[in-house]
Amino acid sequence: MKKLAHAGSIAVVVAALLWSADGLLRQHLYSLPPSVIVFYEHILGFILLIPLLATSWKKFRELSRKQWIAMVAVALLSGALGTILYTAALGQVQYINFSIVVLLQQLNPIFAIAASAAFLKEKLGLRFLGLALCGLAGAYLVTFPDLQVNLSTGKGTLTAALYAIGAAASWGIGTAISKYSLRGTSYLHISAARFGFTAIIALLFVFGTGSVAAVSTLSQSQFFYLLAITFSTGLVALLIYYFGLQRVAASRAAVLELAWPLSAVLIDWIFLKKGLTVTQALGAMILFFITYLVTIDTAEAKNAEAAVSKTITHHKTARKTVTSKI
Numbered sequence: 001m002k003k004l005a006h007a008g009s010i011a012v013v014v015a016a017l018l019w020s021a022d023g024l025l026r027q028h029l030y031s032l033p034p035s036v037i038v039f040y041e042h043i044l045g046f047i048l049l050i051p052l053l054a055t056s057w058k059k060f061r062e063l064s065r066k067q068w069i070a071m072v073a074v075a076l077l078s079g080a081l082g083t084i085l086y087t088a089a090l091g092q093v094q095y096i097n098f099s100i101v102v103l104l105q106q107l108n109p110i111f112a113i114a115a116s117a118a119f120l121k122e123k124l125g126l127r128f129l130g131l132a133l134c135g136l137a138g139a140y141l142v143t144f145p146d147l148q149v150n151l152s153t154g155k156g157t158l159t160a161a162l163y164a165i166g167a168a169a170s171w172g173i174g175t176a177i178s179k180y181s182l183r184g185t186s187y188l189h190i191s192a193a194r195f196g197f198t199a200i201i202a203l204l205f206v207f208g209t210g211s212v213a214a215v216s217t218l219s220q221s222q223f224f225y226l227l228a229i230t231f232s233t234g235l236v237a238l239l240i241y242y243f244g245l246q247r248v249a250a251s252r253a254a255v256l257e258l259a260w261p262l263s264a265v266l267i268d269w270i271f272l273k274k275g276l277t278v279t280q281a282l283g284a285m286i287l288f289f290i291t292y293l294v295t296i297d298t299a300e301a302k303n304a305e306a307a308v309s310k311t312i313t314h315h316k317t318a319r320k321t322v323t324s325k326i
Helices: 002-020 022-029 034-051 057-062 065-090 098-105 107-117 127-144 157-181 187-208 219-245 248-258 259-271 278-325
Strands: none
Touching: 002 022, 002 219, 022 107, 022 187, 022 219, 034 107, 034 187, 034 278, 057 187, 065 157, 065 187, 107 157, 107 248, 127 248, 127 278, 157 187, 157 219, 157 278, 187 219, 219 248, 248 278
């Protein structure tokens, strides 16, 4: 039971680690419009999920109307809009420094925690809020080893910054809505619905931005990288994440996702031979410690919920027994 209690937290961290490697693959698709990339990675994921759900399509009928609305909202926010805005922000490097885009993404947990409290009524204790702030501080140290952000301005700085903030908001709010859609159903079915809806929405963006020609002009290498994204940072990462999110509060998942800047730095260190600075090492230790504490707290909360549920069930059974004797 204790091992299962940790499974959700570990899954969220693993998904975040996979997402941190996304840039290594996505950088090879720089010549494609963002909407085209989003369309292909989601339609490929949806096609791959069809065989897994061939014998359980009837379960979609069990979903409530609110869950369907939630899935469409997630597809729009997290699936399409968030990815397109983030890619667009990265494409504005002539106006805004890359470090600022990364910094603004650290706002993601703030939006997720606020949305979790507002939509899901999750209780946020002082201990958790303190851990969240420490986690954000650790992410800042890892991302900016010299403790400074390049604030050089240009003609399109405001637009680029709004793109980045919009992406952080879309993904953060999408986390809370995803948690709601996962209630009482399989994460495989929710993933399939999200990928299907996102592909449709992304296709609308393709037509709306006049990028239709790019859909039919993929090179062999571009298709290869799209497949690589699907089997790593795309479909596979999302399945692992939804498995974890189904078992962890959305607000806690948002903090656990801070593992990604730590992993990004480790990728630089291992693959690009860029050493860690003292501040990055300190930030890495903070992130590791915060992730560990949130994981432990989540497991304890799960075990407490299970104990309460078991006690309630026991009392109900005892009452029925007494009533039947009377």
